[in-house]
Amino acid sequence: MTSFHRLTATAAIALGAALSMTAGIALAGDKNVSADQILNALQPKKPLTRGLSTGTQADPAVKAKEISFVDSLRNRKTRSLSLGERQEIAEIAATKPKIDLEIQFDYNSAEISKTSMSSVQELGKALSDASLKGSTFVVAGHTDAIGSEPYNQDLSERRADTIKRYLTEKYGINGSDLVTVGYGESKPKDPNAPMDPTNRRVQVVNMDTKTASK
Secondary structure, three states: OOHHHHHHHHHHHHHHHHHHHHHHHHHHHHOOOOHHHHHHHHOOOOOOOOOOOOOHHHOHHHHHHHHHHHHHHOOOOHHHOOHHHHHHHHHHHOOOOEEEEOOOEOOOOOOEOHHHHHHHHHHHHHHOOHHHOOOOEEEEEEOOOOOOHHHHHHHHHHHHHHHHHHHHHHHOOOHHHEEEEEOOOOOOOOOOOOOOHHHOEEEEEEOOOOOOOO
């Protein structure tokens, strides 16, 4: 965070507290998604089988390394991931089916807001679909830039953990199939407005590492 942002953070926190209820409700209310929409977004892309299928995804050695890395993340605690591992997750996720869910949390908290609970429930329904069975999903928490970087990193990790806990307890999703990672304020959805509530979100990525052919 720049010096300017740090100088304005205190004022922004006070303003954010006043606006968090109205802004959060507007975002969650306007952008709720259905289980079908989430399911469609997370369906694996069919690999190219002819022509110019020369990208890294078509390389069996690269694919095997990717699968091995993702497998090594299973059952890892969110805060145990190193900066390098978080970055590698982001690089792999960039090419995978994903969806940004503007799941709002209570201000300065890892508790899911009541207005966003339906979106989390729709996520649970989607991940329970038979077509996604055996997939490994990354649940990535993001924050806005209000507050310090260490605090936001911790908050994003706790928010990702909250979503994982809800999905395992309420929908029986296998915990080892959910890899949680926090990015704090480092990957804002709107880089031009780092303190905007829209940056407080959860991204779900289908890492598409199943080895069984269909």
